[in-house]
Amino acid sequence: MPVRRICKYGEQILSKKTEKVDFKKIKGELPKILGDMLDTLDLVRGAGLAANQIGLDMQLAIVRIKEEEREMDFVLINPVLAEKSGEIAEDEGCLSFPGLFARVKRHAKVKVRALNEKGVPVEITGTGLLARALQHEIDHLNGIVFLDHLSLLTRLRLKPVLMKLKRQWKKMDESKGMQKPM
Numbered sequence: 173m174p175v176r177r178i179c180k181y182g183e184q185i186l187s188k189k190t191e192k193v194d195f196k197k198i199k200g201e202l203p204k205i206l207g208d209m210l211d212t213l214d215l216v217r218g219a220g221l222a223a224n225q226i227g228l229d230m231q232l233a234i235v236r237i238k239e240e241e242r243e244m245d246f247v248l249i250n251p252v253l254a255e256k257s258g259e260i261a262e263d264e265g266c267l268s269f270p271g272l273f274a275r276v277k278r279h280a281k282v283k284v285r286a287l288n289e290k291g292v293p294v295e296i297t298g299t300g301l302l303a304r305a306l307q308h309e310i311d312h313l314n315g316i317v318f319l320d321h322l323s324l325l326t327r328l329r330l331k332p333v334l335m336k337l338k339r340q341w342k343k344m345d346e347s348k349g350m351q352k353p354m
């Protein structure tokens with residue numbers, strides 16, 4: 173299944189709250205969409221991917237966690253953060269900001285309710301990287317990127333770095349002959 177181009181920071185679809193999924197309506201095309209998302213994630217070795225990062229306006233995301241050499245994928249449809257506790261600040265990156273890392277404060281433990289790929293309601297409780305990835309992907313679906321969590325001062329300080337990165341991303345896309353999705 174084709175690997176999709178990942179939208180970069182500055183593209184409108186990343187700052188818009190995505191549309192709630194009507195499972196019955198997308199059931200037929202879901203395997204293809206998920207296949208594309210998983211292949212895209214494989215290629216870039218990410219810990220998660222939200223549908224709007226590949227240009228799809230829907231509340232759908234994947235979180236991939238490696239635990240004791242075992243890889244686990246969580247499919248999240250219409251996910252909501254049901255419970256959260258604690259706080260922890262760690263370095264975080266994002267596939268829509270290749271090359272940028274920043275310290276982001278997140279809840280240490282979360283419980284997420286969502287539908288899985290079969291349309292079955294599931295509850296996922298996570299700490300550590302899983303908790304961080306769940307919050308990061310749910311943020312994406314709400315039009316929030318990790319940069320939005322940083323202080324104004326930090327964002328100002330990162331501005332020149334971002335400008336430089338944006339030029340690199342443009343070159344990356346041009347060299348691959350990538351078209352903007354939609």
Ligand SMILES: [Zn+2]
Binds near residue numbers: 266267268308
């Ligand atoms: Zn991200």
